[in-house]
Amino acid sequence: MAASLTFLLGIRYPIIQAPMVGVSTPELAAAVSNAGGLGSIGIGACDVPAARRMIEETRALTGQPFNVNLFCHRPAVADAAREAAWLQHLRPLFEEFGATPPAALAEIYTSFVVDEAMLALLLELRPAVASFHFGLPPTPWIAALREAGVVTLACATTPAEAARIEDAGVDAIVAQGAEAGGHRGVFEPEHGDACIGTLALVRLIAGGTRRPVIAAGGIMDGAGIAAAMALGAAGAQLGTAFVLSPESAANQAYRDALSGPRAQHTAITSAISGRPARGLINRMHSEVGVPGAPRAPDYPIAYDAGKALNAAASAAGSDQFAAQWAGQGAALARALPAAELIDVLVREWQQAGVP
Amino acid sequence: MAASLTFLLGIRYPIIQAPMVGVSTPELAAAVSNAGGLGSIGIGACDVPAARRMIEETRALTGQPFNVNLFCHRPAVADAAREAAWLQHLRPLFEEFGATPPAALAEIYTSFVVDEAMLALLLELRPAVASFHFGLPPTPWIAALREAGVVTLACATTPAEAARIEDAGVDAIVAQGAEAGGHRGVFEPEHGDACIGTLALVRLIAGGTRRPVIAAGGIMDGAGIAAAMALGAAGAQLGTAFVLSPESAANQAYRDALSGPRAQHTAITSAISGRPARGLINRMHSEVGVPGAPRAPDYPIAYDAGKALNAAASAAGSDQFAAQWAGQGAALARALPAAELIDVLVREWQQAGVP
Numbered sequence: 001m002a003a004s005l006t007f008l009l010g011i012r013y014p015i016i017q018a019p020m021v022g023v024s025t026p027e028l029a030a031a032v033s034n035a036g037g038l039g040s041i042g043i044g045a046c047d048v049p050a051a052r053r054m055i056e057e058t059r060a061l062t063g064q065p066f067n068v069n070l071f072c073h074r075p076a077v078a079d080a081a082r083e084a085a086w087l088q089h090l091r092p093l094f095e096e097f098g099a100t101p102p103a104a105l106a107e108i109y110t111s112f113v114v115d116e117a118m119l120a121l122l123l124e125l126r127p128a129v130a131s132f133h134f135g136l137p138p139t140p141w142i143a144a145l146r147e148a149g150v151v152t153l154a155c156a157t158t159p160a161e162a163a164r165i166e167d168a169g170v171d172a173i174v175a176q177g178a179e180a181g182g183h184r185g186v187f188e189p190e191h192g193d194a195c196i197g198t199l200a201l202v203r204l205i206a207g208g209t210r211r212p213v214i215a216a217g218g219i220m221d222g223a224g225i226a227a228a229m230a231l232g233a234a235g236a237q238l239g240t241a242f243v244l245s246p247e248s249a250a251n252q253a254y255r256d257a258l259s260g261p262r263a264q265h266t267a268i269t270s271a272i273s274g275r276p277a278r279g280l281i282n283r284m285h286s287e288v289g290v291p292g293a294p295r296a297p298d299y300p301i302a303y304d305a306g307k308a309l310n311a312a313a314s315a316a317g318s319d320q321f322a323a324q325w326a327g328q329g330a331a332l333a334r335a336l337p338a339a340e341l342i343d344v345l346v347r348e349w350q351q352a353g354v355p
Numbered sequence: 356m357a358a359s360l361t362f363l364l365g366i367r368y369p370i371i372q373a374p375m376v377g378v379s380t381p382e383l384a385a386a387v388s389n390a391g392g393l394g395s396i397g398i399g400a401c402d403v404p405a406a407r408r409m410i411e412e413t414r415a416l417t418g419q420p421f422n423v424n425l426f427c428h429r430p431a432v433a434d435a436a437r438e439a440a441w442l443q444h445l446r447p448l449f450e451e452f453g454a455t456p457p458a459a460l461a462e463i464y465t466s467f468v469v470d471e472a473m474l475a476l477l478l479e480l481r482p483a484v485a486s487f488h489f490g491l492p493p494t495p496w497i498a499a500l501r502e503a504g505v506v507t508l509a510c511a512t513t514p515a516e517a518a519r520i521e522d523a524g525v526d527a528i529v530a531q532g533a534e535a536g537g538h539r540g541v542f543e544p545e546h547g548d549a550c551i552g553t554l555a556l557v558r559l560i561a562g563g564t565r566r567p568v569i570a571a572g573g574i575m576d577g578a579g580i581a582a583a584m585a586l587g588a589a590g591a592q593l594g595t596a597f598v599l600s601p602e603s604a605a606n607q608a609y610r611d612a613l614s615g616p617r618a619q620h621t622a623i624t625s626a627i628s629g630r631p632a633r634g635l636i637n638r639m640h641s642e643v644g645v646p647g648a649p650r651a652p653d654y655p656i657a658y659d660a661g662k663a664l665n666a667a668a669s670a671a672g673s674d675q676f677a678a679q680w681a682g683q684g685a686a687l688a689r690a691l692p693a694a695e696l697i698d699v700l701v702r703e704w705q706q707a708g709v710p
Binding site: 159160177178179194195196197198199200201203204207217218219220221223224226227228229230231232264265266267291327328329331332352353 | 514515532533534549550551552553554555556558559562572573574575576578579581582583585586587619620621622646682683684686687707708
């Protein structure tokens with residue numbers, strides 16, 4: 001199982017560092033790839049020039065394969081009334097920090113599914129691996145990436161999404177359990193989120209596909225990797241486990257929160273970005289994304305508001321409105337350099353005694 | 356790890372059939388225990404005479420250890436206005452089936468925490484194992500059970516609950532992940548439910564206790580057992596995996612639902628019983644436990660209403676209001692006699708190659 005994935009990806013260990021836009025860096029991805037895992041960078045929040053820079057920076061730091069992650073959400077539908085209601089909902093919080101909400105909100109990221117220039121960049125630069133989150137790009141694009149020698153991965157939160165990924169010709173499936181930190185990969189969140197736990201999800205998906213399955217969600221150590229492999233996964237993806245690495249872009253407040261008692265409590269909210277995502281519980285969960293709140297604008301329009309509120313709060317010394325994504329295993333995060341963490345994970349995995 | 360639990364419980368394989376009131380039977384528990392696992396019966400819905408009968412019936416079918424499960428919820432607080440509002444909420448559904456709601460609702464089960472007569476029964480009959488759900492009985496009762504030679508287990512859904520269990524002197528901890536079918540074991544659901552997935556929860560709890568940990572939630576086969584052991588569990592508890600066994604009390608509608616496409620969709624609702632529980636999605640989820648619905652009465656007062664509604668619907672041929680508990684791995688359930696399922700689980704576990 002593991003051999004199928006390591007061969008496919010050209011890596012030594014079937015351990016993937018999750019993309020994590022805002023946290024991952026070329027340094028983190030390269031350190032993981034140089035240590036024998038698969039490092040990832042996320043370009044979902046980049047325009048084409050920034051994506052080019054990030055890929056080239058990573059390439060300058062490693063000759064090993066790495067993964068470039070793309071956001072494949074349905075493009076946002078602007079709705080001035082909904083956005084105004086949301087800003088009104090946030091207004092007292094802005095005022096608490098002596099700020100005013102932005103006058104209007106923008107779709108701050110372009111979805112890859114409509115970004116032909118980004119496809120052209122990938123076909124030009126040909127990273128070893130590209131991964132899709134929130135859905136899938138047009139099927140011909142997946143074929144074009146394959147023809148260019150780019151291995152593709154896509155994230156599934158249900159067996160039905162996994163079947164769509166397999167049908168589209170993607171090479172391997174990331175099974176993202178409900179434990180996972182960051183944005184839920186669910187294709188159509190307006191139809192709900194089954195929140196299937198990693199243990200059940202990997203088993204359900206692995207039994208229904210011949211593609212390699214990569215387990216994600218709550219895996220923090222070699223025991224978790226061993227468990228994933230026992231469930232039939234061919235690899236494991238870890239995100240939160242890498243946030244405290246010195247190579248990550250996490251700021252000090254995020255590191256402090258993840259290293260202390262707040263790491264014991266995570267929850268999923270759509271209030272920060274407009275799409276459900278799991279993070280350390282803060283006032284975005286307890287005061288913004290509450291029952292009776294207006295419906296948040298489409299992702300990523302809501303994120304424009306969330307980032308503005310976080311900027312105002314941060315300027316006043318509060319990290320209570322930050323996106324501090326973390327999975328349910330957060331309390332097990334270790335502050336180790338990425339290469340050392342890979343070594344530890346491999347050793348622990350071997351000690352757990354699973355093939 | 357596994358050896359510590361099999362020695363403690365006096366069983367051959369560290370595989371526990373979950374109690375499942377309404378589904379488990381003396382026949383099911385005895386078949387599991389006779390096959391080398393630990394069978395369980397649930398007496399949470401029994402008065403003392405019925406509990407005595409159920410324990411004695413099980414004992415007549417097996418000389419092996421079995422587990423007697425107790426509900427340890429905070430006793431219900433009656434609230435006539437809240438109950439009337441709930442019955443009013445259900446009225447149109449009763450009327451759809453040509454029935455009328457009951458005039459009043461009762462606390463249909465007595466919590467073990469106030470049932471000294473049940474404690475006396477256990478101290479008299481001395482089952483090999485007793486397990487606690489929804490919380491803990493008074494600490495002196497746990498000590499009395501130990502002195503009587505009864506091994507105790509208790510269910511935790513968070514590391515904090517696990518710590519309370521360990522502090523109370525319970526012998527082993529059932530770590531119930533969010534995948535699990537049936538009632539969430541959460542001690543105080545009014546303070547929320549962290550819904551921690553099995554993979555993360557087992558790891559978090561196993562790292563913080565010296566008591567054996569039994570993984571529960573989403574485990575359907577030997578691969579799941581192998582994963583649980585890799586995570587540091589000493590045993591695995593499976594419920595949904597046994598519902599289709601001929602020895603279970605599940606009715607035909609429940610078996611049909613669990614064997615078909617409905618098994619792909621489960622959700623947690625408090626609408627059926629007044630406490631959060633995971634089951635196959637039906638109209639109790641989609642029409643009763645919906646945003647804006649009145650707050651359900653305390654457990655198990657709400658269950659009195661739910662059972663009456665289900666009786667009316669069932670009489671009219673609908674199973675859309677039944678408690679068809681199921682975990683997120685439900686689609687992997689197999690219709691095997693319990694002893695054969697234990698054999699298959701052990702073989703699969705060995706094949707997964709985990710110590």
